[in-house]
Amino acid sequence: MADATVSSAATPPALRLLVLGGTAWLGGEIVSAALARGHEVTCLARGSSGTVPDGARFVASDRGTPSAYDAVLATGQRWDAVVDLSRDASHVREAVAVLEPASASFVFVSSVSVYADTATTGADESAALVDADESDYGGSKVAGERAVVETFGVDRSLVVRAGLIGGPGDHTGRTGWWPLRFAGGAGSSGADPVLVPDVPGLEVQPVDVRDLSAWIVASVERGLSGTYDAVGDRQSLTDHLAAARQITGHTGEVVPVDETWLEAHEVAPWAGPRSLPLWVPVTTHAGFGARAGGAGRAAGLVPRPVHETLRDVLAWELSRPGPVGPHGAGLTPGDERDLIAAARDR
Ligand SMILES: NC(=O)c1ccc[n+]([C@@H]2O[C@H](COP(=O)([O-])OP(=O)(O)OC[C@H]3O[C@@H](n4cnc5c(N)ncnc54)[C@H](OP(=O)(O)O)[C@@H]3O)[C@@H](O)[C@H]2O)c1
The missing domain is CATH 3.40.50.720 (NAD(P)-binding Rossmann-like Domain)
Incomplete structure (x- = not known):
């Protein structure tokens, strides 16, 4: 407790x-x-x-x-x-x-x-x-x-x-995929169409690695004890994707597809290959990224605005040596093109 x-x-x-x-x-x-x-x-x-x-x-x-x-x-x-x-x-x-x-x-x-x-x-x-x-x-x-x-x-x-930890250094690609994709850094341009999950009611609440780390250190300094969820602010996945798009200035089309369509086309949730990162099936996982978080806030955990996390994880992704890639998360450009073509044929 x-x-x-x-x-x-x-x-x-x-x-x-x-x-x-x-x-x-x-x-x-x-x-x-x-x-x-x-x-x-x-x-x-x-x-x-x-x-x-x-x-x-x-x-x-x-x-x-x-x-x-x-x-x-x-x-x-x-x-x-x-x-x-x-x-x-x-x-x-x-x-x-x-x-x-x-x-x-x-x-x-x-x-x-x-x-x-x-x-x-x-x-x-x-x-x-x-x-x-x-x-x-x-x-x-x-x-x-x-x-x-x-x-x-x-x-x-x-x-x-x-909860889901995000920001610079996110080697899972979960928080980096969307800003990187809208910026065109994953093998396509910032004006390309982007396939997005259309899942009303699904929320996300990544906690920035820097806020989490600073809070853990501050908590040790203050002698805090107990058990706390350490989560970011709740936000709909739709708003999160809009924030990722907004910070990159993406001008291309957004192609929304629902969960049934994604499952039928064998697109994986959450992370990993052939996935749309951060999407989880809403009927079974609506609470996964929507915890209360009040005890952590009362104990001093202050999440920064999500656009800062997205901006900085994008900068980190773009600054990494070698080809810019999404850490094995998300869709390959070829898969995404095929999926968008299939979505348009619906
Ligand atoms: N990423 C997320 O979204 C998320 C969400 C919730 C909770 N978490 C938790 O957050 C933490 C993440 O930690 P992290 O990013 O520092 O990475 P990590 O890979 O989980 O860190 C594990 C650490 O333990 C060390 N370690 C592993 N096996 C060891 C062994 N046999 N002997 C000695 N040391 C060993 C590793 O160092 P060496 O390999 O050098 O030994 C590494 O420094 C984990 O506790 C994870 O469960 C993560």
Whole structure:
């Protein structure tokens, strides 16, 4: 349950943070945000996903091995908070067991995929969870959350259930696809027709990676505990696509197709190849991007306007070396041309 227990401090002293991760996208952003606030950050990871931001100390370790935390424990260091980005509940269990005596608090980055009901809009943190089946992403996050709270206790735990994370660095292409497509950066021009999902009633609420990271760091500074959905502002998918189109100045035709048509033409929802990113079937998933989000707002999470996220993820996409591409998400230009031709023949 959300618990806005906060002890405030205007200018917090530098904190000692241990980030379990920090070599990938969100973890790296959290580390950068913490360093920018003057905190001392150690990152523990294998190093397979990348490097940690300059200024952070890196400890190479595989959390699947028995002595994974020996190097950080050997320092005798006491941490103000451990921040864990794991998707593997067994890693979380081991970390909380060995690090509890060494840390004042534990922050676990979880996901809204923990919720059992994806159809109901406006639900909050009290909604029922999926079973803690660790072979499943959401179930593993449930098991990880439980391990954290059981070991550190509610008052020393912060569970952050992130919604869709977006903005610069979104390697899934979910938030980058639409501005990139309207800008003509995915192998076509900014005046080409664009196939869009026409799904009345479907909402999205991406949270900008920079807002999420800054809020996690601020929450550690303030001693926030409890469980929070970390989501952006709710917006209809239609308005989201209009915002993406507007920031690019796309002048071409927009070709709307409904869900039945998309399914019949084997276009996948959400992400990945031959998909229209961000679209999810509204009858079963209307609530997936339409959570209440009120507890996070009350605890200080301030989402920036969505057009800033779209503008900046587009700039990031266009600045990447090599051919501009949508990370395996969306439609190839050929598939989209064929689908638009089929839509016109309806
Ligand atoms: N993207 C979204 O829209 C979304 C939505 C909701 C929640 N989330 C959550 O947000 C977080 C995203 O984190 P992220 O972007 O930093 O990427 P990630 O790929 O989820 O990060 C995993 C981190 O754990 C480390 N790691 C993985 N296996 C390890 C092992 N055996 N030993 C040691 N370290 C290991 C990785 O580093 P190495 O590979 O270098 O070891 C990496 O730094 C995740 O918790 C995810 O579940 C994401």
